[in-house]
Amino acid sequence: MTVPKVLVIAGSDSSGGAGLEADQKVLSAHECYAMTATTALTAQNTLGVDDVHITPPAFVGKQIDACLTDIPCDVVKIGMLASAETIRVVAESLRKHRVSTVVLDPVMIATSGAQLLPGDAVRNLRTQLLPTTTLLTPNIPEAMLLLQDADIHYKSPSGLEDLKALAGQVHQLGPRAVLLKGGHMPLTREYTKATSDEEKFVTVDILFDGEAYTLIESKYLESKNTHGTGCSLASAIAANLAIQKSGWQRPESQAIDLASASRLAVAYVTTGIKTSLPNLGHGSGPINHFHNVQVQPFSQGHFVEYLLSHPAVAPVWQKYTHHPFATQMARGTLSEVLFKNYLVQDYLYLTHFARTHALAAYKSRTMSAITAEANILLHIEREMTLHRAFCAEFGISRADLESGTYKESLACVAYSRYVLDIGQSQDWLALQMALAPCLLGYGQAAQRLYAEKESRTTQQGNRYWRWVENYNADDYQEAVVAGRDLIETHIIKQSPSRIQELIGIFVRATEMEVRFWDFDAHVEE
């Protein structure tokens, strides 16, 4: 599977809602690679087109050549063509590059009324481009202009059957298929032309491929934000066709499915209108091109940096990693009573920490993940051995630690059971996020305090200094890196809204770390 590629041949809309700006947004929102050949620049906004600056036609040809000789595309999407000569050049280029799939939106008159294709160029469009077009997407006025130009008599439509007949007549002008857009003529429940606002019930887009009609119905939508809907629809169809083609095993070995490409595109534009952003411009505003896109606000592999600088995290993270309790330990100025209490509570916490990792092993699905958790358990056991030796220096025995001599503080109960509860009720990653403040924060605080030692002499004779050394040690710092890497690999599989929930868990656990170090936390009962 390669990336789907689309070449857009269209004009630029300086206000970004229509033209090739819209096309590129639509293609990006469909994960396609977009290239452009710019036929004209427009000075335009949501109120109208001020001026048009036409690209020299030969230069349009050069842009097409530059793109297609280097990056072959799956689909060409054509919008505003600006001049008869440009149409001639484009038709010749498509032939030269043997482009097989063309979606042509015959842009003639902008929604605002501005003429985007001179009247004398309609003939070139019809005779030179329609025969090589895969799908033509006219709206009703454009369909009528094309038939007028061909001197074909048509009935001004007054209901669904007339629209189907119109689509059939336009099909005779040469394109492989026609999608007649019915947006300009809302229909009643009986599929006749609505004559009042109350009667407007549905709009129908009609796809005709010479054999079958496919009707795509959309509930009538009242909105002023329809600037660029034609461009967006044609681009969405082009994207869907490019996606189909890029998934083929052998190029050209399958038929494209115009009906599903069109249905998906109509749904995309409809939702784009429904979710359009308010107050973009004073006229007919753009649709929301990105309603189907979920954006990760961080670069892959850099989630933890994003997390720690997140406005919901940064203040509490600073409070935790710069907690005066840790600083006083490193400086040796902490009272021995407080330190001993902390050692005991931390030991009790580590017991539950080990239980949590056992739960994480249970929640893992691969042997390597289970083994990783087992290794963390063994690491915790080594940490607890050191802890016991440390406790012994302060007159606390293993029996004291494990026989319930010391009561577990409320801070310890709250924190350890919170993490276990997240582990029980949520998934593996949520559990890792609840454990992360402990893993990352101790590593960061110890590193900072260790680095400060050069500027102090107080660690000589500081009986607590071993705490800093233990968490600054290589094996602990390696565990931090491994834990961080695991979070980075799993976080990119989450949705943006789930990531915000996971950040909430991280914040809560960090708050409990702060509470664990608050001076009164261990002597409250």
Ligand SMILES: Cc1ncc(COP(=O)(O)O)c(N)n1
């Ligand atoms: C460059 C350019 N291309 C196409 C359109 C048609 O879009 P709409 O019919 O929504 O005005 C436009 N206004 N500008």
